[in-house]
Amino acid sequence: xxxxxxxxxxxxxxxxxxxxxxxxxxxxxxxxxxxxxxxxxxxxxxxxxxxxxxxxxxxxxxxxxxxxxxxxxxxxxxxxxxxxxxxxxxxxxx
Numbered sequence: 800x801x802x803x804x805x806x807x808x809x810x811x812x813x814x815x816x817x818x819x820x821x822x823x824x825x826x827x828x829x830x831x832x833x834x835x836x837x838x839x840x841x842x843x844x845x846x847x848x849x850x851x852x853x854x855x856x857x858x859x860x861x862x863x864x865x866x867x868x869x870x871x872x873x874x875x876x877x878x879x880x881x882x883x884x885x886x887x888x889x890x891x892x893x
Contacts (some may be wrong), residue, residue: 822867829888845881
């Protein structure tokens with residue numbers, strides 16, 4: 800009985816908290832950033848993608864760190880958003 804109750808509680812917890820299950824962070828190399836307003840435009844383009852949780856853009860490094868829910872979006876949609884804004888991007892593999 801105790802084992803059955805433990806399994807039921809574990810199953811409930813696993814289904815009740817899928818918050819981080821699809822959360823991923825990727826760093827993108829971003830092209831064409833040439834002025835101080837470019838990171839703002841890139842960040843706004845990323846913020847407009849459903850499923851993007853957070854985006855941090857670095858003008859100095861020409862990168863964007865993007866945290867997203869992979870059950871709602873994917874890399875192709877994210878990079879398409881930056882490209883449509885005039886800033887093609889691709890993942891960096893550090």
